[in-house]
Amino acid sequence: MDRPLNLGLAGIGTVGASVARILTEKQEHFSKMTGRPIEIKAVSARDRNRDRGVDLSGVDWFDDPVRLAQEADIDLFVELIGGADGPALESVKAALGRGIPVVTANKALLAHHGVSLARLAQRKNVTILFEAAVAGGIPIIKTMREALRGNTVSRVYGILNGTCNYMLTRMEREGVAFEDVLREAQALGYAEADPTFDIGGFDAAHKLAILTSLAFGTEIDLASIFIEGISEISLDDIKAAAELGYRIKLLAVAQRTDSGIEQRVHPTMIPAGSALAQVDGVTNAVAVDTDLLGSILIAGPGAGGNATASAVLSDIIDAANGVYVSTFTVVPQSLTAYKRARMRAHEGGYYIRLRVADEVGAFASIARRMAENQISLESIVQRKASDDDGSVAPIILITHETTEAAVRKALEAVSRDGHLRGEPQTIRIETLA
Structure with a gap:
């Protein structure tokens, strides 16, 4: 021996x-x-x-x-x-x-310094192994870095933060308000005393930045990720999603487009019957769309001592066996500069919830502003007035495929018209086809 x-x-x-x-x-x-x-x-x-x-x-x-x-x-x-x-x-x-050689579980380290560390490792003819840095015990790094090397990846996406997934699951199943379920998650150790890193979407963004580099052979660019957390998700949104046949998940998405690479982390409505929608609690899941294999989905424990240790131990065994792989899917000198995609249309449209003054002309004004920005509406639902005197009515809009820029512009115009009470809520709808 x-x-x-x-x-x-x-x-x-x-x-x-x-x-x-x-x-x-x-x-x-x-x-x-x-x-x-x-x-x-x-x-x-x-x-x-x-x-x-x-x-x-x-x-x-x-x-x-x-x-x-x-x-x-x-x-x-x-x-x-x-x-x-x-x-x-x-x-x-x-x-x-x-x-x-180095084994690490440190997603923040890699998201901020991964490229420079990879170049140092190459100069010294050693490797950095980091299976535990993304999605805990799920072997997504090895899958992308080794098993999928013959494939071209078009999209990688998934549920990368167990704290948010746990909270959204509890809100949906038990009708627990956001503030209450956050306190519960903190008491159980799923969320920190300052939960911003998790519920703000930043933890998922660090992990997505690493997956993007692995998927597309680009330098890591954490600053280019659009990040939106779950703190504005209400029970009204959860209920509306269920009525429409969706579940809300904090989704991290990176995909290749005709104008560059798009990276985003945000709450998303996904079809209730999809495989990703069935991922509940603290579980993580990552899907990869490829040219040769089609789509694959890997799910499992995303955090915890044993789950993360499992991934660390896998890397240690590889090191003991002398397995050498480039830190990313390509050698560091072949990493291309990240090119950020422009805001684009995405299949599935948007869910928009507005609190509107219950007065003549408000409804027509909203429809007009949407039309002015070429936003086609699939449905408009006016709820019962939500306050004691009946002066504010919730309105839910479902759009057809449109752009982020068009939605923002339309909502800014609606706000200027003076009919809104409070900030609009917008959630992307993904078909995951």
């Missing part, structure tokens, strides 16, 4: 502790897979005395993960610290600079 693979583990939180524990418990299992033992040689964490459910007394401790990466006698550096910059970035750069 070959000499052990010595790894340095930086970050022993929920995921790091799971990785260490499973490596210890399944040592013989992994040795049979790789032909060599996998041993934790060095670790870095802030608190040496914390009980992590695994015995780490025989390993070298470093208070500074950068020193671990620079000095420890290791063959593989596993970064589970988190964060786009600071110790995570500096320790990964230090390991790559020594010619040591």
Whole structure:
């Protein structure tokens, strides 16, 4: 049997502790897979005395993960610290600079610095493995980076944030208001004390930025993603979607168009009978449209200690077996500059909910402004007045295929006419055909 693979583990939180524990418990299992033992040689964490459910007394401790990466006698550096910059970035750069391959679960690091790190890895003839950075335990990175290499991808999309998916599922099934279900998600540990990163769509955007590069061979461009979170989704929207035969999901989409690559994260109405609509709770799912295979969908646990550790361990085994793949689907020098697509029509149209003054001419004014912007309406539904004195009436519009720019322009005109009470709610409708 070959000499052990010595790894340095930086970050022993929920995921790091799971990785260490499973490596210890399944040592013989992994040795049979790789032909060599996998041993934790060095670790870095802030608190040496914390009980992590695994015995780490025989390993070298470093208070500074950068020193671990620079000095420890290791063959593989596993970064589970988190964060786009600071110790995570500096320790990964230090390991790559020594010619040591890296395993990371850090989506923010890759979304902000993935291209430069990939170029450093190539210069040192090592690789960066990051299956756990997107969609937890779902093997979407390996699928796109290895299994689909003969395919041309036209679109990648999915449910990439378990917190939002859990909240929308609870709102629909139990009729729980947004604020209440958010508090519940925080109590269960699905959402942070400051939930903005999740409910604002930013977590999903980081993951989408990575998938876009893998799908289309472009440099990562996080700043070009249109991002809209779920904080404005109400129970009225959830109920209206159900009546229309849709479910609302926070969808992340990247697709090739005639004018460039389109990247967007936003609440979306999708057909209730579609496979993606059946993905509930904290589960994640990613779909890829290709020329040779058609469409594939992979779903599974998107977060949690064991789910994320599963993906990290898969990368560690690949490293132990000497598997070398380019960080992205193409070598770094072949990554093309990202070209942002113009706002375009998308199949399925828009759902628009307005709170309108219940007065003569309001309804006609809305229809006129839509027509002026070449927006064809599939349906207009006026609900019962929603306030105590009956002065405000909710109106729901469903449009045919149109553009983001046309919808914005029409709603700005409706607002200027003075009939609206509050901000309009718009949600894209995707057929997922």
